[in-house]
Amino acid sequence: IDPAPAACALLQGGRTASAAAKVKAAARRSRLSPCRRNAQSQRHTLESARGRLAAANSGLARSKKLLKGMGRRALANKLLMMVIIGVLVLLICVVIYLSLFYKGRSPAPPPPPPSPPPPAWWG
Numbered sequence: 001i002d003p004a005p006a007a008c009a010l011l012q013g014g015r016t017a018s019a020a021a022k023v024k025a026a027a028r029r030s031r032l033s034p035c036r037r038n039a040q041s042q043r044h045t046l047e048s049a050r051g052r053l054a055a056a057n058s059g060l061a062r063s064k065k066l067l068k069g070m071g072r073r074a075l076a077n078k079l080l081m082m083v084i085i086g087v088l089v090l091l092i093c094v095v096i097y098l099s100l101f102y103k104g105r106s107p108a109p110p111p112p113p114p115s116p117p118p119p120a121w122w123g
Helices: 003-012 017-101
Strands: none
Touching: none
């Protein structure tokens, strides 16, 4: 509906110019209202999407922090395991060396048997 003929008819009907301006403004608003509704709908969609993205961003930041902590713990466990394996290999090498190449003191001879007590007539 074109508002211009309605506004002209109002002016010719003896109405004031301000009333005609109001009619024109109302006609313009009625023409723009579907655009405004569409814009408001898009704005609402964008704001809700922004909220969802902010929530996802905070969730991703929390997940990143958790994964970093897990990575640090995994690295610490790996280093500890390597140290333990190194100590065990070193101990095995020491045992093998001592069993093959170490010529330690020969065992001490057993002590002599105790001497028998002197006979009773001896003294």
